[in-house]
Amino acid sequence: MQIRSASRDFKQQKVVAVTRKDQVYTILRQAIISSQLAPGEAIRKEVVAAQLGVSRTPVSDAINRLADEGLVEIYPQTGTFVARLWLEKIETAQFVRVALETAAIRRTTEQLTPETLEWMQQNLEQQRHAAAHREFEHFYELDEALHDMISDAAGLVGLREIASRERSQIDRVRRLLLHYEARMAETLVEHEAIIAAIADRDADRAAKTMETHISQMGRMLLHLRDKRPELFKS
Amino acid sequence: MQIRSASRDFKQQKVVAVTRKDQVYTILRQAIISSQLAPGEAIRKEVVAAQLGVSRTPVSDAINRLADEGLVEIYPQTGTFVARLWLEKIETAQFVRVALETAAIRRTTEQLTPETLEWMQQNLEQQRHAAAHREFEHFYELDEALHDMISDAAGLVGLREIASRERSQIDRVRRLLLHYEARMAETLVEHEAIIAAIADRDADRAAKTMETHISQMGRMLLHLRDKRPELFKS
DNA sequence: CGTTGGTATGTAACATGTTAGATGTTGCGA
DNA sequence: TCGCAACATCTAACATGTTACATACCAACG
Structure with a gap:
């Protein structure tokens, strides 16, 4: 006892x-x-x-x-x-996401293995295929998997779980916005730019790409609020 | 009740x-x-x-x-x-802390009000006093308050709660290490450097200060593990 | 003597009954 | 008509009984 x-x-x-x-x-x-x-x-x-x-x-x-x-x-x-969508909180979640993922990328570029890069590029290839065939759900899964790879590649125990958790608000929004057809193409372009920057060991470029992408998302969000105000708080 | x-x-x-x-x-x-x-x-x-x-x-x-x-x-x-202390998880928590707080500082420096700076400097002054009198508990409270100020100053809803949550592992360690007398003085110096960098609108310097501080903490942690292995996992 | 399996024990997980409080409604009086 | 208070109703919070399972212990067996 x-x-x-x-x-x-x-x-x-x-x-x-x-x-x-x-x-x-x-x-x-x-x-x-x-x-x-x-x-x-x-x-x-x-x-x-x-x-x-x-x-x-x-x-x-x-x-x-x-x-x-x-x-x-x-x-x-x-x-x-x-929970209703709340722009201020989504902004905070975006801030956290950018902070964590750019920091992760910075770390990743210092210790990137060819295998990891290969995995990411394979994922991208599948994203292109999914986007071409307008497979929203599949595209979304690949999207999530790519972000997890970025977190994992930093080689920090438990980072993926933290990042995933803090991303949940954004994931919900992303999923809503993905049904705007143009959105999927834009997201794909952004992902390609990020992976290219990682391959070039250029974390600053990756970070900048991510930030511009976020401002795009902000605009779409305002549009969504006009169309479906019942989804939003206050 | x-x-x-x-x-x-x-x-x-x-x-x-x-x-x-x-x-x-x-x-x-x-x-x-x-x-x-x-x-x-x-x-x-x-x-x-x-x-x-x-x-x-x-x-x-x-x-x-x-x-x-x-x-x-x-x-x-x-x-x-x-939970036992687990070096790998603490490293992750440090990574998250640096990522969030440096990003917050970067944002803060762009919109820093004199009032906020004044608050921070007042807090620092109290820290000096607490350190001089070896008031561990009070020093710790001020420490926590300063970090909260940094999170709040970014002006993002809910950021403080997220940062505080992800810091909890580190807070536990800090509190253990604070009883190493020299630690409190070092921490104070670091805080002064960070606030000075914020006052100068120099986020890069603040970030660098924070990172060097972290490596210091890593060394003390290894020392603690030698002295009290029962607190650690694996 | 070491291994194995039955069993005792203690715990979190789970089920379900009870309580307190928030909200909406109604009816009475001014 | 309006204000408001008593009350009906619904919910999460809370209490407590029950179950499943992980582990320790021990005895029987090879």
């Missing part, structure tokens, strides 16, 4: 705990980012629990995590809602 | 949160960062719940949040433990 509570040399297990709350979290997050659950929509824990065949506990746990992530808003004793 | 004052194991503090789980979270987080709860130590939910006079539910909620933050590790059906 004392041996257990002391737990000095606890065996570390690398197992990915596949608990119910994790599953619920993944399902809900996916639904929110893909706008299957629309911004502002109410989430009834009881209903979700019934639909997924679990009790309210794992649903509450998952929703708490989503609240920390800024994807839902919980009003105590009142209700839980999918 | 009262988080019982009978909880002598935890330092009493101002609790601004409204719900019980927020209060428990704040108390536990404070206890972990201040090393009142040591790395590797087991956390018994039931015991914590009893000590704070609440049920297991808000304790579990708080611990889940701390797990997301990387301050505790939950092993399902086995136990919950205060």
Whole structure:
């Protein structure tokens, strides 16, 4: 008993705990980012629990995590809602994204392996194919994978998870904007420029490319707010 | 509802949160960062719940949040433990901190108000005083406040919360290292250099200062690992 | 003596009942 | 008609009972 509570040399297990709350979290997050659950929509824990065949506990746990992530808003004793888009917060998320990814690129360029570059260029090739065939969902997956590669290539434990988390607001917006046809082409061009800059070991150019891209996104966002104000806060 | 004052194991503090789980979270987080709860130590939910006079539910909620933050590790059906220090993760946290704060400084220098600068310099003056009198706890609070100012000065909604969250690993280490007497003086010098750079609108210099400081911290960490290996993972 | 498997134990995960509080409605009185 | 208070209703927060599972222990067996 004392041996257990002391737990000095606890065996570390690398197992990915596949608990119910994790599953619920993944399902809900996916639904929110893909706008299957629309911004502002109410989430009834009881209903979700019934639909997924679990009790309210794992649903509450998952929703708490989503609240920390800024994807839902919980009003105590009142209700839980999918977070509306909030321009100021999206701006902050963009700032964080640029800061992290440009710093990651800076680090990556110092220790870039040919294999990593090869992977990125393969991903780009697939993006071109997806864009040419207007496969939005597939393009989006490749997009996400590329960003993960950039985070991973810096060689820092856990950086991908942090970057991914802070990107979630943006991911939701990106996914909405991707359906503007021109957007996918623009995104592809930007990605190509970034990878080219990495290949040239030119982090400054990559950073600049990313920043200009962001201002583009800002304009599209204002356009979206005019067309669908119900998705936005205040 | 009262988080019982009978909880002598935890330092009493101002609790601004409204719900019980927020209060428990704040108390536990404070206890972990201040090393009142040591790395590797087991956390018994039931015991914590009893000590704070609440049920297991808000304790579990708080611990889940701390797990997301990387301050505790939950092993399902086995136990919950205060996370040990892990050099690789600390390195990642340092990377994130530098990336965010230098980017924030870059932004701040473009829109710095005399009031903000005045606040920072006042804070510095208090730090000098605290350092001169070896007031570790007070110095630490001022340190944290200065970082918050830097985040806030960028004028981005929610940035402070993100930066604070990603800094929590580092804060724990800083607090341990602060008790090396020389450390406080070094930290003060670094802060002075950063503020001076901001005042000069020289973000590059601030960034460089920060990075050199980090390598210093890395050395002290290795030293700490030799002296107290039980605090570290692997 | 080392290995194995059954079992005891303790924990987080999960289920479900209860409480407090926020909100919306209605009805009464001015 | 308007103000407002009592109340009905709904929700998340909270409490607590139950289950599944990871681990430790120990005895039986090779």
